[in-house]
Every structure is written in C-alpha cells, then in structure tokens.
Amino acid sequence: MNQPRPLALVAFGGNALLRSDDLGVIEEQRRRADAAAGWLIDLVHRRYQLVVVHGNGPQVGQVLIQMEEAANKIPPSPLDVAVAQTEGSMGFLLEKALRNRLIADGSGPEVSTLLSMVVVDRADPGFAAPTKPVGPFFSRYRAQNLQRDHGWTMVEDSGRGWRKVVPSPRPLEVLGVPTLRTLLDRGDIVIAGGGGGIPVVRDDAGELVGVEAVIDKDRTAALVARDLAADLLINLTGIPEVRKNFGGLDEQALPHLTAAEARELLDRGEFPVGSMGPKIESALDFVESTGKEVLITDIETLPAAMAGKGGTRLAP
Numbered sequence: 001m002n003q004p005r006p007l008a009l010v011a012f013g014g015n016a017l018l019r020s021d022d023l024g025v026i027e028e029q030r031r032r033a034d035a036a037a038g039w040l041i042d043l044v045h046r047r048y049q050l051v052v053v054h055g056n057g058p059q060v061g062q063v064l065i066q067m068e069e070a071a072n073k074i075p076p077s078p079l080d081v082a083v084a085q086t087e088g089s090m091g092f093l094l095e096k097a098l099r100n101r102l103i104a105d106g107s108g109p110e111v112s113t114l115l116s117m118v119v120v121d122r123a124d125p126g127f128a129a130p131t132k133p134v135g136p137f138f139s140r141y142r143a144q145n146l147q148r149d150h151g152w153t154m155v156e157d158s159g160r161g162w163r164k165v166v167p168s169p170r171p172l173e174v175l176g177v178p179t180l181r182t183l184l185d186r187g188d189i190v191i192a193g194g195g196g197g198i199p200v201v202r203d204d205a206g207e208l209v210g211v212e213a214v215i216d217k218d219r220t221a222a223l224v225a226r227d228l229a230a231d232l233l234i235n236l237t238g239i240p241e242v243r244k245n246f247g248g249l250d251e252q253a254l255p256h257l258t259a260a261e262a263r264e265l266l267d268r269g270e271f272p273v274g275s276m277g278p279k280i281e282s283a284l285d286f287v288e289s290t291g292k293e294v295l296i297t298d299i300e301t302l303p304a305a306m307a308g309k310g311g312t313r314l315a316p
Contacts (some may be wrong), residue, residue, distance in 0.1 A: 007229070007232075008043055008050055009220035010234040011054070011224035011233070012036070012053075012237075012299060013217070013236070014060075014270075015057065016036055017090065017093065020058075037094065040052065041098065047281060049187075053191075053217055053221040053224060054195070055196070056086040056090060056196060059089070060082050061135055064076075071089050079134065079166060080200070083151070083197075083198050086195055090194055092113070099111050109188055110186070112183050112190070113192075114183075116175065116206065116220075117176070118173070118215055119202065120201060122211075126168050126170075126213070127169065130165040131167075133157055133163040134214065137163055146164070166214055167213045170219060171214055171223050174197060174227065180192055181228065186229070193217065193224050194216070209227065218279050218282040221233065221235070222282035225290075226285070233286045234297075235279045235294060236297065237276070237279060237296060240298050240300075240310055254312050255310075255312055257313070265280075266280050288316070296312045297311030
C-alpha cells in the first residue's frame with residue numbers, strides 16, 4: 001500500500017518572474033518560469049504533493065500602467081480585475097513550465113491553475129488608512145485630478161512622482177478550498193491564490209463584491225497551508241536564509257528559529273514591515289496554529305535547503 005505523500009505549499013514573489021532590471025518583455029518571464037519549474041519539480045521528485053502560491057506585484061503594476069496609457073481609448077478596469085488578469089497570465093506561464101518539465105520526465109501528475117477569490121473584512125483597519133503603492137507614477141496635477149474625480153488616495157513616492165495607494169487587508173477566507181482538496185486528492189499540482197488572491201467582501205445581502213485592495217501573498221499562503229493541513233510551508237524570498245541585523249556589519253545568518261525566538265526578533269523590529277516582516281508573521285501564524293515547520297530561503301537554494309544544507313527552518 002502506498003504511503004500518503006506529504007503536502008508542501010510554496011509561496012514566492014512576482015519578482016521571481018519579473019525583476020526591476022528586466023526589460024519587461026514576456027520572454028523574460030517565460031525563461032524565469034521555466035527555471036522556477038525546475039526547482040519546484042524537485043519537490044515532486046522528493047515525493048511531495050505541491051501547491052504553489054505566487055505574488056504579482058511587478059505584473060499587476062504593468063497592467064495598471066497599460067490601463068493608464070490606454071485610458072483615453074478604453075475605460076480602465078478596477079484593481080480586483082487587474083489582480084484576476086495576472087492570476088490567469090502568471091498561472092498560464094507557471095503551469096506550462098511545470099507541464100513541460102513533467103513531459104521531459106516522461107510522466108507525472110496533472111497541473112491545475114485556480115483563480116482564487118479571498119474574502120477580507122470591509123472593516124479592516126487597512127481600508128481606513130491605505131498604504132500600499134500600486135501602478136504608475138503621476139504628475140501632481142494628474143494625481144490631484146484622480147483624487148478629485150475617482151476618490152483615489154494619492155501619495156508622493158520618494159521624489160519619483162505621485163502614486164495611488166490602496167489597502168492591504170488581512171485575508172479571512174480563501175474561497176474554493178474544497179475544490180483545491182479534490183485536485184490534490186486526485187494527485188494534481190495546484191497553482192492557487194495568485195497575487196494573494198482577488199480581494200472581495202461580503203455585502204449586507206451576503207453577496208461577493210470586488211474591492212480595490214491587494215492582499216499579501218505570504219498571508220494568503222499561510223492561510224491556504226493551514227486550511228489544507230500542509231506538512232511544510234516554504235516561503236521563497238530574495239536571500240538564502242533569514243538574517244539578523246540584515247545589511248549591517250554584524251549580519252548573522254539564522255539557520256534555525258523557534259517560534260518564540262522569531263516572535264521576539266519580530267517584536268524588536270528586526271524584520272521590517274516592507275521586507276521580511278510579513279513573511280515572519282505569516283510563518284508564525286502557520287507554525288503556531290499547526291505545529292508544523294516553515295522553510296524560508298531563495299529559489300536557487302531550495303534544493304540544498306530541502307536536504308538540510310541551507311535556508312532557515314522556523315519550528316514550534
């Protein structure tokens with residue numbers, strides 16, 4: 001009788017496929033998706049079931065810029081629709097890359113991509129004080145017009161121009177988890193929760209309504225991993241392991257962290273909100289609610305880290 005395979009959920013940012021120094025052409029994202037698929041298939045070879053959650057920051061930024069440039073000809077879509085667009089396009093690139101790797105292996109599971117709506121609370125504090133910059137930079141004049149005509153919240157961004165800021169509410173519920181379980185029971189690799197999911201709220205009648213917001217993909221990944229009772233949550237980032245005093249002369253790699261140690265460092269401000277903070281917070285949510293481990297590393301170090309030779313393991 002075959003033993004059930006452990007489930008790993010892997011979360012990585014949209015900059016794994018599109019980086020700031022890229023030209024922005026789709027071929028670059030195709031190549032990076034192909035490379036990422038190689039590392040992900042290594043987990044399948046290690047007999048893991050696999051769920052993939054990806055970010056979409058650079059990609060949704062591109063879509064919003066395209067909308068602004070074409071605004072005089074085609075009415076722009078709201079942000080929730082832009083998130084859905086990138087969920088589909090990035091899911092296509094990753095699914096195709098994974099399927100091609102499996103074809104090269106000669107066999108393997110099916111690959112499925114799900115569009116995921118994620119319920120947030122309209123009363124979340126983030127809606128009262130939006131902070132997440134999205135989309136293109138505007139002149140002061142254009143920003144004032146957008147703020148007046150559309151009610152956008154606009155901020156000056158580091159001397160580069162004015163940008164729209166939107167809420168980043170906490171995810172409460174990922175819709176479609178039963179379907180996800182069915183696909184996993186069938187043996188599929190599943191891509192879901194792209195970009196943190198399409199943000200929706202429930203109105204007074206209980207109907208779903210899309211909202212202008214972005215959801216942190218690490219928080220969504222931890223929520224999906226918890227709902228699926230995953231055995232391992234893997235957060236891929238830009239460095240091989242979590243580091244104390246990052247960027248300082250006394251920078252120190254942290255190959256192992258207990259939940260208590262991570263919580264203490266987080267409370268001391270060791271992990272900033274704009275970088276490692278959300279990853280540590282979401283990792284702690286998963287560890288403390290499930291008693292399972294989180295591995296934090298970069299995609300190039302992942303195979304070695306899975307063999308215990310790199311990365312940071314955060315455990316109860």
